[in-house]
Amino acid sequence: MSITFRIATAADDRPGPRAVINARQLAAFRTFLREESVRSRTVLLDPDAAEDAYLSYHFEARVCPLPLAAIARVFDFDADVIGVVEEAQFRCRRVSVWRDEPAGTIAMRVALTSDQGLELDLASGNAEVLLESLGLTPDSIGEIPVDTIRERLANPAVRRRAAAGGITPYLDRLDQLIGLADADETSRLEWA
Structure with a gap:
């Protein structure tokens, strides 16, 4: 899984x-x-x-x-x-x-x-480690405002936890993904 x-x-929340x-x-x-x-x-x-x-x-x-x-x-x-x-x-x-x-x-x-397909698709175990390193509950479904996730990614403790869990490359890919959020102030990170 x-x-x-x-x-x-917000545009994703209504029919397009x-x-x-x-x-x-x-x-x-x-x-x-x-x-x-x-x-x-x-x-x-x-x-x-x-x-x-x-x-x-x-x-x-x-x-x-x-x-x-x-x-x-x-x-x-x-x-x-x-x-x-x-x-x-x-x-x-x-x-x-x-x-x-x-x-x-x-x-x-x-x-x-x-467009560039930057979404991050992780095995459940790796996704849970990533969420825990970000200080989030490792639920299989969730969302968080982009500004909050940017703050957490800037925290050195998050990088240390990710390194300890062996998932530093996923943080780098998450950084790239968060870069997509600049165009819309209603952006949020979702996972499911």
Whole structure:
């Protein structure tokens, strides 16, 4: 079992934009992402397994490095898709594509994952040691304001406890993750 640490904002607490796309647009989008990945030498499609039909409907894509107009063209300039991509780029997030089984459609929305994928996914034991070194109760689900976690990361005692627990590299990755919170004053660190 694992626990993922990520940055959340007030925008994550309310429904965001959502678009319905068709199978032709899905195929064109995946092709576009693969071509742009090769051109830019950047992984834009996660996961990318063409032979797996399940994954072709369930994936996340980086859209921040790409021009909005180029993505919009793939979707025939659909206003709902433009709204999703624009919001994802504004919030430095990926887009998530999935098959909405009850509705029988393919949907797109802003993902919970940051554009650069800096989320920290740790085995439960390591996550508990990390939380304890930060002076937090090692619960499997929780949240804390970003300012509070920054203060704790600046405390030398936290670094000593992390070193004693062998998790110093996780603190460094947590520092990188916290750097994502600069854009929104409602940011908080969540884990689950």
